[in-house]
Amino acid sequence: MSLISPLIPIILPVILCAAIGVFWVRFRQPFDHEFVRRMVLWVGAPALIVGTFGKTVISTELLQHVLLASVCMLGFSALFAALACVVLRIEMRNFLVPLVFGNFGNMGLPLCLFAFGEEGLAIGLGIFLTTTIAHFSFGAAVLSGKAMVKGVLSSPIIYAGIIACLLIFNDWHLPVSLQNTLGLLGGLSIPLMLITLGVSLSSLKLQEAKKSVGLGVLKLIVGLAGGFAAVYFLNLEGLERKVVLLQAATPAAVFNYLLAMQYKREPDVVAGMVVSSTLISFISIPVLLYFLGV
Template sequence: MQALLAPLLPVMLPVLLCAMLGALWARFRQPFDQEFVRRIVTWVSAPALIVGTFSDMTMPATEMRSALVASVVLLLFGGSFAALFCLLTRQSLQSFLVPLTFGNFGNMGLPLCLFAFGEAGLALGLAVFLVTTLCHFSLGVAILNGRAAGRALLQSPILYSGVVAASMLMLDWSLPPFLQNTADILGSMCIPLMLLTLGISLSSLRVSSAGLSLLYAVARLGLGLLAGLTTVWVLELEGVLRQVVLLQSAMPAAVFNYLLAVQYRREADTVAGIVVMSTLLSFITIPALLLYLGVE
């Protein structure tokens, strides 16, 4: 058993320890301005990580385009399965479709892709993060709000960093060394800040409607992985891209789902429970998935 679990420790423990550090920081009531950190991540470090990683990567552009296509297909299957589940359980599509569809592809997904599959995994994981984030804050907000959210999308720095990164990818451009080093420095803040924020956010959430929250937490993990398996089967994905799509698909519900539920008054207490319970369960399900993927 020890030999079986040993390869997982370098992958899972950094994520768990950083999140625990965030939780302890909140437990001892140390100051942490989440809005400031959110803005730093959204406006500075995440765009720098996207542009810097895409500029410095050595994988073929065709593989990155395949990752972007796979990300869209993953969302389509995930959203379809989530909508069907909501209809079968007779729960509100407007309240629960978004938290069932959008996993924690950033705070948890990116570190796990990096630790499990290296820089190539991070680059492909960023493709999933880019597509899902743009859809989360456009289509997802439109579902919760009941009307279009184009303005919010156009105000997202991640959109423009994605456009820059895609342009560099298609034209085979790279940043000059001084800009590449700057992007690397600023982008290196992203993953630690995401993990600390994850721990702090989870420690502040309170679980309500425990039965429904647990049901939907299990559904988020199960339906997400089902969407991933369907995506890799339909697109016949192989290699690191297959592993990254499966790993990202199995992420728990994103913390941002709770913040959006509060903002638009969509069963926020239950959504908080989905986020907390799916995250706790994921520390069992993700190691099992990593073993299945043969992480070494």
């Protein structure tokens, strides 16, 4: 119980915010999916990335090392996910991306802070930056079925990541007024994503729910396998090893649902996958923390 109780403030808000979306549909209230999606991807998420790194202290050397570890973690996860899709005859175009990209921000960052303090949070932020850029470049290309160079270059997420790197590598600090503005705008993204998720859950069918739970379990297995492969390949030790494994064990990211909805890649199934993997992680992550000696 002592391992589970600290996670309640992290996981319970996810469930409650998604429940708002479910009840919203039950009370037959209008919901504009496209407007919400654009607000999150074009305003909320870029502000969250730049605003977070604008107030975080992390050395250039450590960031470079973490970026390499993040790329390896994603690479191994993608390999394992692709193999799983082939063996289990799962539609790779629809589910490779949600199987690879976990909730490195909304759940991963608070977990890093809770388990390893400020230093662990800094490493977790480096992973969050790398995976976010990859999610909206490589991930979007896979879901769209084409290279999408123009689409990637026009994504505010990519430029937000570049600005964040410039802030860190040059030790720049944002003016307080701008930092506060980004904090306000970035704060809208996560609640909107979760409420949108709940709206989609209200239309899940029984067959889709079973498929979603199976994919949710597979996501947790693939992510953790990719994390272990990365730490052994790079021979990571100490805190960096623990943070990479913790981030790798996070459930499917809510961003997966927004992208699945944008490219019409079975968004209802992906929505259930996000929720089921999040609920299961309520048990799996405390077990991992015990294994890591936290």
